[in-house]
Amino acid sequence: MALRKIIDWLMPNICICCHAPLATHDVICPYCLEDMPLFAHSEGNLLLRPDIQRDFALPNCSGLIACGWYESQLKVWLKGYKFQHKAYYKKALQQVITQQFSGCLSHTAFTPDLTIVIPLHPIRLATRGFNQVSQTWQPCLLNTVTPIPTLVRSHNTQAQSNLSRHKRQHNIKGAFYVEGSMEGLNVALVDDIITSGATMNAAARACLEAGAAQVWAFTTALTPLNR
Template sequence: MIMEWLFPSQCVCCQTFTSRRTKICEFCLDDFPFFALEQSNLLLRPDIARLMNLPHCDGLIACGWYQGALKVWLSDYKFHRRTHHKAILQQLITHQMQRFCQTSNFSPDLCLIMPLTYRRYFWRGYNQVSQTWRPALENIAPINSCLMRVKQTKPQSELNRRQRRNNIKGAFCVTQSLRGKNVIVVDDVITTGSTMDEAARACLEAGAAKVWAFATALTPLFSK
């Protein structure tokens, strides 16, 4: 209580005073440009279906486009270790996942977090996907670490669509049976869908019944 009085927390959007655990006030959260979830599956949106190459995924959910404030917060945490943005992303993700659970009939059995390459994890020191998504996923389904990277790949951001597919091919394996399970695979940003779809393919080969892609953000066409 004394710390809150000495160092009051403010909404990162409008600067209104909030509790220390709340980084975005309820009014700014209501105004945030989340993807609408009336259909509960973004692959049913023609514009998104054209952008994303996800033939092995049954569904797709994300918070919003990788632009504006969401891009700043995510990239600053991911690439510059500005850890104060982690709580902002956690609040956005939790809010969107609560909406998803209220509108969707999909019932997952397992959550798999997209693994980093060993080199990337070594230099970064953490998996930003795990750090930002874990609080929300714990209320949805058990988190499992059976999705593994078995191939070192070039950064996808340096490649075009065809090169991305070739680069990521065979990069994942699943170390246990997923027979009959509904699986969620989680990543931070989906651009063309090549990485996510290859991870989904590995899950299906391990016996998964359905695979849904969850992401913090989707890259809009003009940013690719």
């Protein structure tokens, strides 16, 4: 405890946005967090919004929860952590995700029995060294069933970032399967960014085929192809 106080005195915690001193071990002050352009908790299931229904093809998902659009701080932090491994961006994302997840979920009737991060193929995981989605969503991951069924990525697909909507769907087709049973379970699938919905929808299909009652998509950010 004494060592912690000395470290805090020598290197005081400051807000990542406004650089104001923080009394807690958060990295975003309450004022900056409130000013971020995040989705309102009261919106709950974002698939009920016509604009999101239009821009994201998620027919195998019953609901969608997201923190915000892929812009501003979310874009900087996601790119900085994913490609530059900046740990303080990870902490900022965890703080935003924790707040948005709990707030938005409270405005839905959905309670996940199982929360699964969209897996990377082992080759891509070995190349990158870590799954940034698992790291940033760790405080919110819920597993209340045993044994836990596993979502498997069966082949190393081409990166989706430079593909059209049709090519994304073709690229990811048959890329996932489930080891074990999801019979009757409410499953939440987690990814960092949803662009067209192709990857999330393919993973959701695999869960439904394994018996899931319903599948919801959870994501840090949304960025439609035409945005």
